[in-house]
Amino acid sequence: MGERGQERHGGTPAEGPGARHGTGERRRANVDVVVHHTLAVGVAVGFVLLVAGLVLTVSGRGGLPMLSLKAPAAWHAALHLRAAGFYSLGLLALILTPFVRVIGSIVAFAAARDWRFVAVTSAVLAVMIVSIVIGAA
Amino acid sequence: MTFFVLVVVSVVVGMLGSLLGVGGGILIVPILTLFLGVPVKNAVGTSLVCVVVTSSASQLVYVARGLTNSRLGMTLEVATTLGALVGGVTAILVSGRAIFGIFAAVLIYVLISMERKPREPLPAAPGSPLAGSFVDPDTGRRVTYGVDHLPGGLALSFVAGNVSGLLGVGGGAIKVPVMSLLMRVPLRPAIATSNLMIGVTAATGALLFFGRGLIEPRYAVPTALGIVIGAQLGPRLSSRVSTGVLRRIFEVLLAVLAVQMALKAFGI
Numbered sequence: 291m292g293e294r295g296q297e298r299h300g301g302t303p304a305e306g307p308g309a310r311h312g313t314g315e316r317r318r319a320n321v322d323v324v325v326h327h328t329l330a331v332g333v334a335v336g337f338v339l340l341v342a343g344l345v346l347t348v349s350g351r352g353g354l355p356m357l358s359l360k361a362p363a364a365w366h367a368a369l370h371l372r373a374a375g376f377y378s379l380g381l382l383a384l385i386l387t388p389f390v391r392v393i394g395s396i397v398a399f400a401a402a403r404d405w406r407f408v409a410v411t412s413a414v415l416a417v418m419i420v421s422i423v424i425g426a427a
Numbered sequence: 428m429t430f431f432v433l434v435v436v437s438v439v440v441g442m443l444g445s446l447l448g449v450g451g452g453i454l455i456v457p458i459l460t461l462f463l464g465v466p467v468k469n470a471v472g473t474s475l476v477c478v479v480v481t482s483s484a485s486q487l488v489y490v491a492r493g494l495t496n497s498r499l500g501m502t503l504e505v506a507t508t509l510g511a512l513v514g515g516v517t518a519i520l521v522s523g524r525a526i527f528g529i530f531a532a533v534l535i536y537v538l539i540s541m542e543r544k545p546r547e548p549l550p551a552a553p554g555s556p557l558a559g560s561f562v563d564p565d566t567g568r569r570v571t572y573g574v575d576h577l578p579g580g581l582a583l584s585f586v587a588g589n590v591s592g593l594l595g596v597g598g599g600a601i602k603v604p605v606m607s608l609l610m611r612v613p614l615r616p617a618i619a620t621s622n623l624m625i626g627v628t629a630a631t632g633a634l635l636f637f638g639r640g641l642i643e644p645r646y647a648v649p650t651a652l653g654i655v656i657g658a659q660l661g662p663r664l665s666s667r668v669s670t671g672v673l674r675r676i677f678e679v680l681l682a683v684l685a686v687q688m689a690l691k692a693f694g695i
Contacts, residue, residue: 325497326490329483336480337655340648354430354645358637377644384476384651385637387483388630395497406556411501414627417508421515421631425638 324394332387339380346373360426389418429463433649434656437477441657442664444481446673451477451654452596452629453537456530457684460691465646467523471595472636473647475629477654478597482626484658486619494619496559499574499612503584503602504624508631510588515635518593528692530594534685537600538678551575551611561616575611583609584624592632597625 347353352373359367359378367375392415399407436458440451452474459470489495518526550572553560560571574580587601602621606612612620636642 322490322493322495322497325495326487329486329490333480333483333487333655337652340652343644343648344652354648356643356645357640358642358644358647360638374644377648381476381642381644381647381651382637384480384483385630385633385642388479388626389634392501392627395501407498407501410498410505414501414504414508417505417512418627418631418634421508421512421635422638424512424516425635427638 324398325391328391328394329387332383332390336380336384336387339376339383343373343376343380346371346376389415392418430645430649433463433646434653437650437653438657438660440477441481441654442661443657443673443677444654445485445658445661446664446668447677451481452591452594453534453600454680454684455650456595457534457688459646459650460527461684461687463646467526468518468636469641469643469646471518471526471593472633472639472641473643473650474595475591475633475636476642476647476651478591478595478629479626479633480651480654481658482597482622482629484655485622486626489619489622492561492619494561494616495623496557496612496616496620497623499557499559499606500620500623500627502557502577503580503606503620504627506581506585507588507591507598507602507624507628510585510590511592511628511631512588512635514589514592514594515632516592517589518595519635519639519641524692524694526594527688529590531685531689531692533590533594533596533600534681534688538681538685540600540604541674541678541681549611550613559612559616561613563613563615570613572611572613572616576609580605580610587624588628588631591625591628592635595629595632597629599625 351371354377355374358381359374361382364375364378364382368379392411396408396411396415399411437451440454443454444451455474455477456470459465459473460467486495550570551574553571553573555574557574557577558572560569562568563570583601583605587598587605590596590601591598599621602624603617606617606621607614633642
């Protein structure tokens with residue numbers, strides 16, 4: 291693979307004068323921008339929450355737990371500035387980033403009136419929701 | 428102590444992964460189980476988090492370059508997420524020794540697939556709704572491509588999802604050849620789209636494992652942090668290290684781990 295580094299930002303590559311399907315490409319570009327922001331925010335939030343957890347551990351507010359807390363308990367613990375809450379929320383943020391990305395893609399496809407892919411992407415979301423339900427059961 | 432060892436190991440795995448285009452899962456599970464004594468199912472859960480993180484971090488680059496084909500990725504994901512769900516449930520139910528055995532087999536498969544020269548067939552004719560286009564960095568020209576053999580691609584994507592949910596790996600070693608050789612998608616968009624799918628697939632498995640309490644913060648936190656740091660460092664080091672040498676080191680590592688995992692499967 292020869293692709294890495296540089297041009298991290300800036301949405302999609304510039305269209306050359308020879309670009310043909312104008313609106314189609316622009317719609318695709320919108321999907322890409324939504325996805326790009328979702329990913330960047332998701333990873334950053336997860337990372338910051340985990341580091342916050344470490345800071346709390348170092349300042350004596352709980353160690354690295356064996357069991358992760360479920361979302362409501364994690365939220366509660368985080369509000370009370372317990373490290374365990376931040377760890378669980380941070381891991382959840384990282385895991386949920388692709389989930390939010392899938393939702394973002396549905397919204398972007400809907401905005402582009404691309405109903406076929408709204409349906410396809412919704413099916414993916416449905417399977418992810420089933421795995422949340424089975425996991426929590 | 429384990430915490431720092433895990434951070435350092437994951438930084439290295441994250442760097443290797445981003446430099447060689449492989450997910451971290453294939454290394455994280457063997458390292459956690461063989462050297463740190465983590466039960467295999469908890470190792471799979473931890474690894475799924477790392478795979479999600481690796482995918483998200485790499486997608487930032489791929490999406491920015493317009494290489495990811497979201498339509499193709501999401502279509503195949505219908506099959507892959509279903510596969511991951513089935514694989515994840517299977518992982519929770521089957522014995523740890525079975526997971527070691529299957530893992531050893533997959534390690535050997537990845538080793539062989541890394542040795543194979545990537546063959547790039549002519550892109551399929553555009554025209555399907557899944558068709559995409561990208562700017563080839565070598566020529567600077569926009570390449571438009573179509574997609575062939577969707578039913579076969581869907582079937583194999585289900586298998587890739589299965590492997591991912593069962594073993595906590597990304598499954599890119601299956602997805603890239605399926606898209607490139609069978610569906611005739613050019614290699615660059617195939618790699619980027621596979622990477623998108625890996626994240627969504629691993630997240631499906633990870634959500635299942637998280638709910639089951641198989642993602643333990645004491646292992647997952649240091650590994651996730653290390654992977655994020657390593658994935659950022661990797662691309663910055665790429666001009667200074669030889670990918671050829673890294674690839675050799677990685678292959679030797681895979682071979683050693685394959686033997687170890689096979690021994691575990693036989694209870695040795």
